[in-house]
Amino acid sequence: DQQVKQNSPSLSVQEGRISILNCDYTNSMFDYFLWYKKYPAEGPTFLISISSIKDKNEDGRFTVFLNKSAKHLSLHIVPSQPGDSAVYFCAAAGETSGSRLTFGEGTQLTVNP
Amino acid sequence: DTAVSQTPKYLVTQMGNDKSIKCEQNLGHDTMYWYKQDSKKFLKIMFSYNNKELIINETVPNRFSPKSPDKAHLNLHINSLELGDSAVYFCASSQLVVETQYFGPGTRLLVL
Numbered sequence A: 001d002q003q004v005k006q007n008s009p010s011l012s013v014q015e016g017r018i019s020i021l022n023c024d025y026t027n028s029m030f031d032y033f034l035w036y037k038k039y040p041a042e043g044p045t046f047l048i049s050i051s052s053i054k055d056k057n058e059d060g061r062f063t064v065f066l067n068k069s070a071k072h073l074s075l076h077i078v079p080s081q082p083g084d085s086a087v088y089f090c091a092a093a094g095e096t097s098g099s100r101l102t103f104g105e106g107t108q109l110t111v112n113p
Numbered sequence B: 001d002t003a004v005s006q007t008p009k010y011l012v013t014q015m016g017n018d019k020s021i022k023c024e025q026n027l028g029h030d031t032m033y034w035y036k037q038d039s040k041k042f043l044k045i046m047f048s049y050n051n052k053e054l055i056i057n058e059t060v061p062n063r064f065s066p067k068s069p070d071k072a073h074l075n076l077h078i079n080s081l082e083l084g085d086s087a088v089y090f091c092a093s094s095q096l097v098v099e100t101q102y103f104g105p106g107t108r109l110l111v112l
Helices: none
Strands: A010-014 A019-025 A032-038 A045-051 A056-059 A062-067 A072-077 A086-093 A107-112 B004-007 B010-013 B019-025 B031-037 B043-050 B053-057 B064-070 B073-078 B087-094 B107-111
Touching (some): A019 A107, A032 A062, A045 A056, B010 B019
Parallel strands (some): A010 A107, B010 B107
Antiparallel strands (some): A032 A045, A032 A086, A062 A072
């Protein structure tokens, strides 16, 4: 059972525009969410996180929004840059899952110059 | 000054062999993990150690045995390698048990 889902395997946007990556989860016990970025042949790198007590967290060009009632989170990148082209993974954790991070299957973002 | 390092980066071996992958972190973290990224690109946790103590052991064949000689190292030993073990294996670490995890570059294992 896939508890964290990223339904779009790929997304293509123009440089300077907004990129919106989506993630849905089913486990209502998840209370901490993270986004990771992964370049080819490298490990995932942490991008931004949000705890369930918030509905928004912003860090420079990156903003994560959390809608707990819909069990949905999204990552907004504004403005998008070609260097943002990578696979983005959504991950979730909760006290009941111990230290397990449950990952989505990733979305390949391509930012075109 | 790599935070989480893994060796080797690539590993090609024959079915039935035994191999080890090493992981070291210099972040002073207490918790370390092994993940497997399969052909469908899912990242799935295999093991987690906190201060050298095993705290997560997912449904992984017992051919896989993690070993943590100290809290900066978590090695993965795999016995009797099978074709289905071919994957990318990532090591990660975090300071607290539920917190941001920092990943190594991955070890690409190919079993022929």
